[in-house]
Amino acid sequence: MQYTIRPAKKEDYDVVPELMLQAMEDIVFSFIQSEDIEEAINFLTILFRKTDNLYSYENTFVAVDHEDNVVGSITGYNGDDFEKLREPVLSLMKEQYNNNLIPETETEGNEFYLDTVAVSPIVQGKGVGSQLLQFAIEHGKTQGFNQVGLIVDLENPSAMKLYTRLGFKQGKAIDFVGGEYYHMYIN
Template sequence: MQYKIRAAKREDYDVVPELMLQAMEDIVFSFIQKQDIEEAINFLTILFKKPNNLYSYENTFVAVDEDDNVVGSVTGYNGDDFYKLREPVLELMKKQYNNDMTPEPETEGSEFYLDTVAVSPIVQGKGVGSHLLKFAVDFAKEKGFKQVGLIVDLENPGAMKLYTRLGFKQGKALDFVGGEYYHMYVD
């Protein structure tokens, strides 16, 4: 089956936040300060529907099947805009969850940063993730970025293997929201 990639629409909010949750589960639970899947989806949905934030539909591409059903997503942005795009996330954490936490930066800037990459369980192992990543790297290159980066959990060797196969190199280790990650990048 062939999957098409398109820019996300605001209306994709009924699927994409669940995919994002799959990519960030423990991180989102830290943001909302509870292990509540429905509340985590609500948090991501609020942000996905709004412009100008890390998790906005504006920064997201989706893989769709022939019936336009969303089966995967990748969210990325200019790493130099990280702090500006993070502000609405921090504001929502404070206002709705009384959480003053300021997570460590995931990117040092000077790259197109891939924040979340997720594939629906029904199509995992069918190349959708690779297709999304290749698309995102090509998009970044077209926009003039010299590097595309992401972080990968040290406890997720499968993802690390995929990124390495697609040309990503292992960068430095970093702590993020209580977990240990590697920054990986492709030039």
């Protein structure tokens, strides 16, 4: 089945933050200093519905089925804007959770950076993730980027295998919020 990919709408907040949580669960728990799933979804929902931040609907595309049900999402942005887009996230962490953590930088810039990629469990294994990634790669190229990058958890070999199959190359290892990741990229 082929899915339609469209820009996310603010109204997609009822589904997309749950997908984002699936993609970054441990990281969000570090941000809110709790493993409360509802609070993590609340945190991501606040950010998704606002503009000009890492997790905004403005930076997200969704895969929808023939009934316009969201079944996957991918969030990406200009890596050169990372610091500016991260500021509202850090502010919310500090204001709402009294968390002064400043996570390591995920991108060195000069790339279209893919922050989260997630697929609903009901359609996993049906090509939605590949379709979202191929869309994002093409989108990055049409926006004038020479490189599309992301980080992948070293403990997620299936994701690494998917990215490699799509042409991503393994870059350097990085530490991020207590985990070990590889930066992967495609030119």
